[in-house]
Amino acid sequence: MSDMKKRRRIAETVRAICSWLVALIIFFPIFWMMLTSFKTELGAFTMPPEFLFTPTLENYREIMERNDYLHFAWNSLVTSGGATLVGMLVAVPAAYSFAFHPTQRTQGILVWMLSTKMLPAVGVLVPIYLIARFTHLLDSRILLVIIFALANLPIMVWMLYTYFRDVPRDILEAARMDGATLTQEMYLVLLPVSRGGLASTALLSLILNWNEAFWSLNLTTTQAAPLSALVASFSSPQGLFWARLSAISTLACAPIILIGWASQRQLVRGLTFGAVK
Amino acid sequence: MSEVARESRRAGRLTASPAIILLFLWMIVPLAMTLYFSTQNYVLLDPENRDFAGLENFTYFLKSSSFLHSLLVTLELVGSVLVITVVLGVLISVLVDAKFPGQGVVRLLLISPFFIMPTVSALVWKNLLMNPVSGLFAWLFQRVGLTPINWFSDWPLLSVVTIVSWEWLPFAILVFVTSLQSMDPEQKEAARMEGATAVAVFRYLTLPHLARPIAVVVMVEAIFLLNTFAEIFTTTSGGPGDATTNLPYLVFTQALLEFDVGTASAGGLVAVVLANGVAALLLRVFGKSLTQA
Numbered sequence: 224m225s226d227m228k229k230r231r232r233i234a235e236t237v238r239a240i241c242s243w244l245v246a247l248i249i250f251f252p253i254f255w256m257m258l259t260s261f262k263t264e265l266g267a268f269t270m271p272p273e274f275l276f277t278p279t280l281e282n283y284r285e286i287m288e289r290n291d292y293l294h295f296a297w298n299s300l301v302t303s304g305g306a307t308l309v310g311m312l313v314a315v316p317a318a319y320s321f322a323f324h325p326t327q328r329t330q331g332i333l334v335w336m337l338s339t340k341m342l343p344a345v346g347v348l349v350p351i352y353l354i355a356r357f358t359h360l361l362d363s364r365i366l367l368v369i370i371f372a373l374a375n376l377p378i379m380v381w382m383l384y385t386y387f388r389d390v391p392r393d394i395l396e397a398a399r400m401d402g403a404t405l406t407q408e409m410y411l412v413l414l415p416v417s418r419g420g421l422a423s424t425a426l427l428s429l430i431l432n433w434n435e436a437f438w439s440l441n442l443t444t445t446q447a448a449p450l451s452a453l454v455a456s457f458s459s460p461q462g463l464f465w466a467r468l469s470a471i472s473t474l475a476c477a478p479i480i481l482i483g484w485a486s487q488r489q490l491v492r493g494l495t496f497g498a499v500k
Numbered sequence: 501m502s503e504v505a506r507e508s509r510r511a512g513r514l515t516a517s518p519a520i521i522l523l524f525l526w527m528i529v530p531l532a533m534t535l536y537f538s539t540q541n542y543v544l545l546d547p548e549n550r551d552f553a554g555l556e557n558f559t560y561f562l563k564s565s566s567f568l569h570s571l572l573v574t575l576e577l578v579g580s581v582l583v584i585t586v587v588l589g590v591l592i593s594v595l596v597d598a599k600f601p602g603q604g605v606v607r608l609l610l611i612s613p614f615f616i617m618p619t620v621s622a623l624v625w626k627n628l629l630m631n632p633v634s635g636l637f638a639w640l641f642q643r644v645g646l647t648p649i650n651w652f653s654d655w656p657l658l659s660v661v662t663i664v665s666w667e668w669l670p671f672a673i674l675v676f677v678t679s680l681q682s683m684d685p686e687q688k689e690a691a692r693m694e695g696a697t698a699v700a701v702f703r704y705l706t707l708p709h710l711a712r713p714i715a716v717v718v719m720v721e722a723i724f725l726l727n728t729f730a731e732i733f734t735t736t737s738g739g740p741g742d743a744t745t746n747l748p749y750l751v752f753t754q755a756l757l758e759f760d761v762g763t764a765s766a767g768g769l770v771a772v773v774l775a776n777g778v779a780a781l782l783l784r785v786f787g788k789s790l791t792q793a
Contacts, residue, residue, distance in 0.1 A: 239600035245592055249669070250609040253616065255636065256624045268634045317519035324512025332520065339527045341779045343727050345751040346772035349765045350533035352755065373526040380519055405511050434617040436730030437748075441756060451730070454619040458626075458734040465627050472620040483615035484608050491678045494671070495716045499679050 253476075260469035267465040282470035290453065292471060299449035299475075301364050303432030306371030307425050310379050313372070314424070318383035319409055323395055333384065336377040337496060344374075344437050355442055364447040367439065371432045378431070378493060379424050385497035386420025387413070423489030426482055430490075433479050450475040531772070537765035544759035557766035567767070569742055570750040574774070577661060577746055578725040582718055584665040589672025589717070594706060596673075597680045607677065614670035618730035625663045626652065626735045656736050656743040663731050668724075672717050679713040680706070719782050726775050747771045 259267050261278035286292045321329050351370070352361075360366040390413065398412045414421065436451045443452055454475060457468045483490065491499055541553040561567050596606055613621065629636050630651040638648035651659040683706070691701050729748045732738060738745035738753065745753070751771060755764035 235598070235600065238595065238598055239602075242596045242598075242600065242606050243602065245595065246606040246609040249666070250612055252621075252624055252629060252666070253612055255628055256620075259628055267628075270634055271639050272636055313519045313522060316515035320512040320514075320516035324508045324515070326509070326512065332516070336519075336523060338779070339523055341723055341775050342527060342531070343748065343768075343771045343775045344729075345727070345748040346534060346768040346775075347530035348751060349537055349755050349761055349768060350530040353533075353761070354530075373522060376519060376523055376526075405514070409515075430615060434615070436618045436733075437727065440619075440730060440733060441752065451617045451619045454617065454623060455730070455734050457623055458619075463627075468623060468627065472616075472624060476616050476620055479617075480612055480615045483611070487607075487611055487674060488678060491675055494720060495675060495713075496720075498716045499675050499713050 253480075256469045257473050259466055260473045262466050262469075264464055264466045267469070282466045283474075286467055286471050286474075290467070290471065292453075292474065295448060295450050295453040296474070298364060298443075298447055299433055299451075302367040302371060302447070302449055303429050303435075305364070305368040306375070306432050307428040309368060309372040310375055310428055311421070311425060314376055314379035314383055315414075315421070316409065317380045318387050319413060321380070321384050322387035322390070323392060333381065336380055340377045348441065351438075352441065362443045362446045362448075366442060367447060367449070370438050370442070371435060374435075374438075375428050375431055378496070379428055381496045382424045382427065382493035383417075383420060385492060386417050386424075390416055419489075423486055424493060426486045427490055427493040430479055430483060534765045534768050534772075537761050538769055540762045540765075542761040544761060553762055557762045558770075561763055561766045561770065566742055566745065566750060567770070570745050570747045571774070573657065573742075573744060574726065574746040574748075576657060577664065577728060578722060578778075580661045581665050581668060581725055582721055584661070585668045585672045585721065586714055586717060588665075588669055589676050590707075590710060590714070592669075593673050593676035593680055594702065597677060610677075611670040611674045613666050614668070614674065616667070618667065619734050621667050622663055622731040622734040625659075625666070630659060652736055653740055656740060660728075660731055660735065660744050663735070664725065664728060667731075668721055671721065675713050675717050676710060679710060683709050719779075722778055722782060723775075726771075726778065747774065 260282055261280070262273060262276060263279055263281065266273050266276055321333060355361045355363075355366050394416070395408055395412055398408050403411065433449075434451065435449075436455070439449050439452045440455055443449070450471070454468070454472060457464065457471075538557050539553055539555070540550060541556070542550045592610065596603070596610065600606075616624075627635070632638055632648050632650040635648075637651075641648045649655065688701055688705060691705060692698075696704075727748055728746060729752065732744050732746065732749050733752075736744040738749045742750075747767070748771065751764050751767040754760045754767060758764075
C-alpha cells in the first residue's frame with residue numbers, strides 16, 4: 224500500500240513539474256519582451272543574449288518623449304472605452320428584451336446576431352473605407368468607436384443575455400406591479416442585481432477593442448491611431464529599435480493582461496456565447 | 501391578448517429594436533455596397549473611367565493565380581492553427597487539471613498570450629525570437645550545434661502559423677480547463693478504482709466531456725482565424741512572393757494599395773462566401789454537440 228502511495232506521489236510531482244514547464248515555455252515570449260524593455264538598444268541585439276544586465280529605464284523615458292506614447296495610449300483608451308460605453312447602451316436593452324420579453328422569434332434573432340459575427344471584415348472593408356473617406360471620418364476616433372461598438376455588439380448582447388437569463392423574473396414583475404416604468408425597471412432593479420455580468424461584459428469588450436488591429440491598421444494613420452497601430456509602425460526596416468518596441472509593447476499589454484487574469488472565468492462565458500460556463 | 505402580454509410585447513420590441521436595426525444596417529448596407537462595387541470598373545486613382553463591368557471583376561479575381569493561392573494559404577493557416585491549438589489545448593488542460601503547488605499561477609501564465617495584441621505578438625516573435633542573427637532561437641540553435649533557421653524567408657507560412665497558434669492556444673486551454681472543472685471527480689475516481697488505465701479514462705470519460713467545448717473552440721477560432729490580418733501585415737507583408745498572402749491580405753492589397761475598388765469588392769464577396777461555407781460545414785459537423793445543452 225505504501226508502495227502505491229509512493230508511486231502516486233511521484234506521479235503527482237512529475238505532473239506538477241511538467242505543468243510548470245509548459246506554462247513557463249508558453250509565457251516565455253512575454254517574459255522575454257519585458258526583460259528586453261529594460262535593456263539598452265545595443266544590449267537587445269547582443270549575441271549571446273544578455274540574461275544578466277544592469278536594467279535601464281531609458282527606453283520608457285524615450286518612448287514618452289520621442290514616440291509620443293501617451294497620444295496613442297489616449298486614442299486606445301478613448302476608442303475602446305467609448306465603444307464599450309456605446310455598445311453597452313445598445314446591448315443592455317436588447318439583452319433585457321430577449322431575456323424577459325421573449326417571443327417565438329427571439330431564438331432566431333439571437334442566432335442571426337451571432338451570424339453577423341461570421342461576416343469577414345474584408346467583405347465590408349471597401350465600402351467602410353469609402354464611406355469613411357467621403358464623410359471625412361478617416362483617421363478619426365469617432366469612426367473607430369462606431370465600428371468597434373458594432374463589431375462587438377453580438378458578443379455583448381449574447382453575454383448579457385446569458386447573465387440576465389439567470390435573474391429571477393419575479394423581482395422584475397414585482398417592480399412592474401408597483402408601477403415602475405420600463406427605464407426604472409431596467410436601471411433600478413435589473414442592473415443592480417446583475418452588476419457582475421455587466422462588469423464582465425464591459426471588460427470583454429474593452430479587451431477586444433484594445434487589441435483590435437484590422438480596422439485600426441486600415442482606417443487610421445496618426446491622428447486616431449491606437450497602440451496596436453503604433454506597435455505595427457515598428458515593423459518597417461527603419462524601426463529596428465527592439466528595446467523601445469519591447470517597452471511600448473509592455474506598457475500596451477500589461478493593463479490588458481491584468482484585466483484578463485482578473486476576469487478569466489467570465490471571459491469564457493462571453494467568448495463561447497454562453498456555451499461553456 | 502391580455503393587457504399585460506401586450507405591454508410586455510411592446511416593451512420587448514422597444515428595447516430590442518436599436519440593436520437589431522444597428523446590426524442590420526452594419527451588415528446590409530456595406531454588403532450591398534460591396535455587391536454593387538463588385539460590378540463596377542472603379543479604380544480610386546482614376547475615378548473618371550468608371551463603368552459597369554458585369555462579372556468581369558469576378559472572372560478576373562477567380563481566374564488569377566494569386567486568388568487560388570491565397571485561398572490555399574487561408575485554409576492551410578486556419579486548418580493548422582485549429583489542429584495545433586485543439587490537440588495541444590486538450591493535452592495541456594488535462595495535464596494541469598490537478599491540485600499541485602502554484603496551480604493558480606500556472607493557469608494565469610498559460611492564458612496570458614491571449615491578451616497580447618496581435619501586432620505585439622507578431623513583432624516580439626519576429627524580432628526578439630525568430631530573427632536569424634540576433635534572435636533567441638538562433639542562439640539556442642547555435643548552442644546545440646545547429647545552423648540557425650531563417651524563419652520568415654525559408655518557412656514563412658510555418659512562422660505565421662506558429663505565432664497565431666501561440667495566440668490562440670491559451671483560448672483553447674482557458675475553455676477546456678473551465679469545462680474540465682465541471683467534470684465529476686468521483687466518476688473518474690470510481691473508474692480508476694475499477695482498474696481503468698489513465699488512457700482509458702481520458703478516452704472514455706474526458707474526451708466525451710470535452711466534445712462540446714472542442715466544438716465551440718473550433719467554431720469561435722474559425723471565425724477569427726479566417727480574418728487573420730495583423731500578424732501577416734506586421735511580419736511578412738504577405739511574402740516572400742505571395743507565400744503568406746491569405747484572402748484578407750489579398751483583398752487589402754487590392755483595395756488599399758492598388759485602390760482597385762471593383763476587384764477588391766469581388767474578392768471581399770468571395771471571402772464572405774468562403775466564411776459562410778466554413779460556417780455551414782462546421783455547423784454540420786459540430787451542430788449536434790452544440791445543441792445538446
